[in-house]
Amino acid sequence: MEIKTSQGIHKSKGGLIRSFVAAENGRIKEISISGDFFLFPEEAFFKIAGELKGIKAKREDIEHKIEEIYIRENIQSPGTSPADFTESIMKALEV
Template sequence: MKTYGKGGTLGRAEYKVKGGKLIRVHLTIENGKIKHIKITGDFFLHPEEVIEDIEQALKGHSLDEDELNHLIENVLKSKQAIPIGVSPRDFARCIMMAGEKNG
């Protein structure tokens, strides 16, 4: 993790899911909580704009893999979204990796 002034701590990670899909996460942590997050990769999500809903839902939450997994599951369910080749746990795992290591 890198710390930059008052802006928080930056982290990023890439996670290759079993089966070949890639998830990338860039995030900023401030006071132990997600301040900003961007999730990209070569996975499929239908409808694809739900990724923005997931990012929004994660803001303000701590880096707790089970909590993140639960939040992502809830967004997918509420939006009737279908992830293809990745799971909520895969997203949560990559977010945790980004929170633990420097970009």
């Protein structure tokens, strides 16, 4: 089965979020997130992307996981929320 990588873009109040997502059998296989927003601590990018690998490619699962990471890692992202990241990811998955 071929794995297709798609891009999703979402504009939040804090900046543009770009997600590249590859899904297979209804689960996220690979993901990278970039954009022109601020995320503190900076290494939180890697935690979010790393922990999304393998989860179900469903809006509620993705948003719940990102919210969990935000709380656990005390992530701050002025103008950008877990819902904004989820929206970018979902746009990639819907392609």
